[in-house]
Structure formats: C-alpha cells, structure tokens
Amino acid sequence: MLSQFARPPFNSYTGKIDPVEHVSHYIQMMSLHSHNDALMCKVFPSSLGPTALRWFNGLKKGSIHSFSKLIQEFGVWFMTCSWVPQPVDTLLLMKMGDGETLRNYASRYWELYNEIGGGNEKIVASTFRMGLPEESGLRESLTLKPPEDMRQLMRRIEEYKCLEDN
Structure with a gap:
C-alpha cells in the first residue's frame, strides 16, 4: 500500500x-x-x-x-x-468611514463577524446599524423596522448597496 x-x-x-x-x-x-x-x-x-x-x-x-x-x-x-478570536464587542467599534461605500463597510463588517464566529446573530443588526452614519437611509430603515434574522438583514443591505451603485 x-x-x-x-x-x-x-x-x-x-x-x-x-x-x-x-x-x-x-x-x-x-x-x-x-x-x-x-x-x-x-x-x-x-x-x-x-x-x-x-x-x-x-x-x-x-x-x-x-x-x-x-x-x-x-x-x-x-x-x-495560535488564532485568538476577536471579542464580540469589537463589532461595536466598527464604524463606516467618511467616504467609505456601504459595500466596503459591509465587507469589513462581515469579515470581522466571521472572525468572531457565529452565535451572535441577536446583536448583528444593531451593531451593523450603529456603525452606519446617522443620516444613512439604511440606518433609518434598520431602526424603524429591525430585521427578524440574518437573511433579512443581508437582503436589506444588498438592496441599499444596489441603490448606492446606481
């Protein structure tokens, strides 16, 4: 053999x-x-x-x-x-930079979220929302009607990314 x-x-x-x-x-x-x-x-x-x-x-x-x-x-x-996972509260420090696109911010956010590891779905929408500028339409949308799960959040982000691209 x-x-x-x-x-x-x-x-x-x-x-x-x-x-x-x-x-x-x-x-x-x-x-x-x-x-x-x-x-x-x-x-x-x-x-x-x-x-x-x-x-x-x-x-x-x-x-x-x-x-x-x-x-x-x-x-x-x-x-x-050895890889040391990031603490969940690092999501609270994520902020969309001046002039940064929603696409780039979302990409950075999901990369950090994946480094932390799953199981934190309850705080995802709120930490993502808090990192958006106050005048953001997506932030307002997520505040007025919070998503029920990750899929809804992802769909909403995709909708706003498409609007940003146009």
Missing part, C-alpha cells in the same frame, strides 16, 4: 498561521491514511516550511512515539501563532 502512496499537496507551515489550522488541513489531506500513525508522522515534515522544519529536526531522537504526541509538541512550540 505504501508503494502506492502519493504525497498530497500541502500548504507549507511558515509559522505565521494558526498551528491548529495547519494540523487540521494536514489531517484532512491525509484522511485516507489517518489510521497509519507511522505514515502520518513520517509525512508531516513535508508539510513544514523552513522555520518549522528546523524545529522538527531539533526534536530529540525517540522523543515522539505517536502522531498525537507530534501534534501536541508542534502546538506547544508554535502556540504564539
């Missing part, structure tokens, strides 16, 4: 992204072989960039006895690169 092994195309770990994200990607790419602990360990270094490879090559011989131990050590070493 190993003679038929073809190394999947990995993203090289540069030490600048979340190590958990890298390991998740690696495991996904190796999913057909995830039951083979030795192979998972042997192939892992080929997913590492120069900095991480130096770390790997510096491991004491015989100190790693399983893939889970390798991943644990990798996570500990590159912990400072």
Whole structure:
C-alpha cells in the first residue's frame, strides 16, 4: 500500500498561521491514511516550511512515539501563532468611514463577524446599524423596522448597496 502512496499537496507551515489550522488541513489531506500513525508522522515534515522544519529536526531522537504526541509538541512550540478570536464587542467599534461605500463597510463588517464566529446573530443588526452614519437611509430603515434574522438583514443591505451603485 505504501508503494502506492502519493504525497498530497500541502500548504507549507511558515509559522505565521494558526498551528491548529495547519494540523487540521494536514489531517484532512491525509484522511485516507489517518489510521497509519507511522505514515502520518513520517509525512508531516513535508508539510513544514523552513522555520518549522528546523524545529522538527531539533526534536530529540525517540522523543515522539505517536502522531498525537507530534501534534501536541508542534502546538506547544508554535502556540504564539495560535488564532485568538476577536471579542464580540469589537463589532461595536466598527464604524463606516467618511467616504467609505456601504459595500466596503459591509465587507469589513462581515469579515470581522466571521472572525468572531457565529452565535451572535441577536446583536448583528444593531451593531451593523450603529456603525452606519446617522443620516444613512439604511440606518433609518434598520431602526424603524429591525430585521427578524440574518437573511433579512443581508437582503436589506444588498438592496441599499444596489441603490448606492446606481
């Protein structure tokens, strides 16, 4: 079976992204072989960039006895690169800039919202609305008739983006 092994195309770990994200990607790419602990360990270094490879090559011989131990050590070493979610209240700081288009503001807002992670739908409409200029027609619309859910909010934003484009 190993003679038929073809190394999947990995993203090289540069030490600048979340190590958990890298390991998740690696495991996904190796999913057909995830039951083979030795192979998972042997192939892992080929997913590492120069900095991480130096770390790997510096491991004491015989100190790693399983893939889970390798991943644990990798996570500990590159912990400072771990992704830290933004707190929900950062949405309150979002403001539409002078001269900024609704399209750009909405794009920045949704990017930040996605970084925070879901589960905050109740505050989305109000924080989005508060970031709009007071004279904004969309702000008035969201104030007079708050959307019932995310889809309604998204539809309303799209309507106003189309108006802005015309």
